[in-house]
Amino acid sequence: MNSINIIKPYKYLDMWGFDDEKVGLLQEPFFSGADTLIDKATKSIPNAKNGFILIFSKDYFPDTDLCLEWQRSDNAGNWYYSKEFDTEGWLCPALFKYFTDAPKNLYIKVKAI
Structure with missing residues (x-):
């Protein structure tokens, strides 16, 4: 598994999602706070x-x-908290396409294409 991963999220049917052929994901949605x-x-x-x-x-x-920051597991997914935005978001089991276990922290960088 890579130590740094890159995806290209986009809006589809007014929802954030992404494709990642290398791990078998197509139109994988982000929801529940993510x-x-x-x-x-x-x-x-x-x-x-x-x-x-x-x-x-x-x-x-x-x-x-x-x-x-990891908060808790729930329904095969995991809740993470952002101090920067004081917001929680749920990440579905697709997280395990990138990590063996739910990481304690996820470090993120976003930028324009």
């Missing part, structure tokens, strides 16, 4: 709805925009 976190994180990215770069890792890397 969509709100993306809205807040991409506020300054023009046309983010058409796609933006989201870099994430369980390990800190320079220039991260936010750190999501």
